[in-house]
Amino acid sequence: MKKALCELGHYFEVTMHVIKMAFLTIIEYPSNIAGWLISNPLQFIVGFATIKFVVEAFGEINGWNYGQLAFLYGISVISHALSMIFFVQGWFMGYFVIEGEFDRYLTRPLGVLYQFFFTNINIFGITDLIPGILVFVYGCVKCQVHVNAWFLLQVIVMLIGATLIRGGIYILIGSTSFHTRNAVDFGQYTQEIMDKTTMYPISMYPESIQFILTFLIPIGWVSFYPVSSLLGIGNGFANGLLVPFLTLLIGILMMLLAGAYFKAGLKKYESAGN
Amino acid sequence: MIDVQNLCKDYTFKRKEPGIRGAVKSLFTNKRELIHAVRDLSFHIDAGEIVGFIGPNGAGKSTTIKMMSGILTPTKGSVLIGGEDITRHRKEVVRNIGVVFGQRSQLNWDLRLGESFELLKHIYRIKQSDYEETLDVMDSILGIKEIIDKPVRQMSLGQRVKGDLVASMLHSPSVLFLDEPTIGLDVSSKYALRKFIKEINEVRKTTVILTTHDLGDIQELCERIIIINHGVMMEDGNLSQIIDRIAPFKTLVVEYYDEIAPDHPSCEMIEHDGNIAKYKFMKNDTTAADLIAELSKLRPIRDVSIEEAGIDDIIRIAYGE
Numbered sequence: 001m002k003k004a005l006c007e008l009g010h011y012f013e014v015t016m017h018v019i020k021m022a023f024l025t026i027i028e029y030p031s032n033i034a035g036w037l038i039s040n041p042l043q044f045i046v047g048f049a050t051i052k053f054v055v056e057a058f059g060e061i062n063g064w065n066y067g068q069l070a071f072l073y074g075i076s077v078i079s080h081a082l083s084m085i086f087f088v089q090g091w092f093m094g095y096f097v098i099e100g101e102f103d104r105y106l107t108r109p110l111g112v113l114y115q116f117f118f119t120n121i122n123i124f125g126i127t128d129l130i131p132g133i134l135v136f137v138y139g140c141v142k143c144q145v146h147v148n149a150w151f152l153l154q155v156i157v158m159l160i161g162a163t164l165i166r167g168g169i170y171i172l173i174g175s176t177s178f179h180t181r182n183a184v185d186f187g188q189y190t191q192e193i194m195d196k197t198t199m200y201p202i203s204m205y206p207e208s209i210q211f212i213l214t215f216l217i218p219i220g221w222v223s224f225y226p227v228s229s230l231l232g233i234g235n236g237f238a239n240g241l242l243v244p245f246l247t248l249l250i251g252i253l254m255m256l257l258a259g260a261y262f263k264a265g266l267k268k269y270e271s272a273g274n
Numbered sequence: 275m276i277d278v279q280n281l282c283k284d285y286t287f288k289r290k291e292p293g294i295r296g297a298v299k300s301l302f303t304n305k306r307e308l309i310h311a312v313r314d315l316s317f318h319i320d321a322g323e324i325v326g327f328i329g330p331n332g333a334g335k336s337t338t339i340k341m342m343s344g345i346l347t348p349t350k351g352s353v354l355i356g357g358e359d360i361t362r363h364r365k366e367v368v369r370n371i372g373v374v375f376g377q378r379s380q381l382n383w384d385l386r387l388g389e390s391f392e393l394l395k396h397i398y399r400i401k402q403s404d405y406e407e408t409l410d411v412m413d414s415i416l417g418i419k420e421i422i423d424k425p426v427r428q429m430s431l432g433q434r435v436k437g438d439l440v441a442s443m444l445h446s447p448s449v450l451f452l453d454e455p456t457i458g459l460d461v462s463s464k465y466a467l468r469k470f471i472k473e474i475n476e477v478r479k480t481t482v483i484l485t486t487h488d489l490g491d492i493q494e495l496c497e498r499i500i501i502i503n504h505g506v507m508m509e510d511g512n513l514s515q516i517i518d519r520i521a522p523f524k525t526l527v528v529e530y531y532d533e534i535a536p537d538h539p540s541c542e543m544i545e546h547d548g549n550i551a552k553y554k555f556m557k558n559d560t561t562a563a564d565l566i567a568e569l570s571k572l573r574p575i576r577d578v579s580i581e582e583a584g585i586d587d588i589i590r591i592a593y594g595e
Contacts, residue, residue, distance in 0.1 A: 010399065013396055014396050014397055017393055018393070021382065021385060021389055024385055024389060025382075025384045025385060028384050028385065028425075029384070103340070103373075103375065104373075104378070104380040106343075106344055106364065107343055107345060107368050107371065107373040108368060108397055108398075109365045109397070109398065110365070110397060119393075267347045268347075269345075269346065269347070270285065270346070271336075271346060
């Protein structure tokens, strides 16, 4: 137990240092900051403006009113931003595999996945957090939710779970490169799919797609199920105040599955010829 | 220190036929071929040794060194470092090894060199006093403090390799793996690198395993060499003994006054160009002095020089050329 805590402390210490280095890198290239600060938030603000337009034209989407949609959209963007900070490297895992970039992680006394994600931590993901939080707070106000400790706990738990689900999906797709020895540039596609399935209620899709998003690729749990149960909107499947915790559970399971698949892939890792 | 037992590594690959037709065909067939990159290597390395791995490109040197440093998982066999299996206890065992691959850097490209060192200090939990002491030692060997504040992306290759060497030694590993460390380096950087390897071996008793194509590295550093070809061990032993055994000859280079070069039964003419002729003779059959005397009886000699059989002869013979 003491050893495990000591180990955890070690990882924490390294993480802090890595974050410091990430900030140093940002300062090294200051012109990038402006670009990210403008383009990233704008992307989501425009996205949200589209929803506003649609809702104003049609009244509501599938039983979700404007405020509830804002709430859902906010949660989706925040979890997207968190996954961008911690797990965006997963999008490029194939290139790391093919170019032999895992060599250096394998020769250091820390977990390989940990090093892969955290030594490349993407502090710029914070720029996605800003629009997410803005829209989320706006949604909270519109829905007149009672903000208390229990509500905050549910939101945090749901966000952690959602981030883990997204990260797990990135790792699962990225790890296929160990077997195919091909780099799949899947980042853009997954983001498109994730955007379309987490920013809007999935109850608007055909049942077959809902089934896939619930059981096969558990994207429905990123935002739709926990938010609808939190706001008391019937989703016909998972209701109740514990659904955010279910999201966390599914996130942990996804991570365990992804970690095992990654580990199996790493055994087949071939480095790159010199 | 290091025990390698029956180490094997197989790769599979799909043979592709030429052209679009071949490419489409390979989509539907599943003919995989097996390559035995490393076959059944076993050897033991004692603490404090410097061992050179040599062999042609694709011989399996890098594959072997990558299995020994925990990067690749062996198909069969095991690598024990300090008695522990590196495949099974990677995190514990790699604490004790340092790795430098000539064509790959573990340094952070965007930041000053010192930041990469600081990160390693945290990763390996190096005490501040030990860290500073190692840096001082490294400064005296490589002059690292001159470049510690320079961003890695602005460094020359020689400086970058110096940075990588220091990075690999910060946690004072007992084994250092170097995969083609001198590749692309100029003469003075090569000299610094060799001095570095000798010093850490003498002062810190670090065991060094290196692969190289630079015969100078081998001659200057390694007492023991392991020659690998097609994944099989061809030779393992003391460098000068191997030379005596598989290349027991010298080469006599003779410059005559004209273009007529005589033959002699106790030697073999291997090259004749203008006034200059090269003779190969066995060390056991005759001596250079006798041979010069004999040849000078046949034609007047202007100048001579003697070339020892070197590592390149060994390699040529061992590779079967």
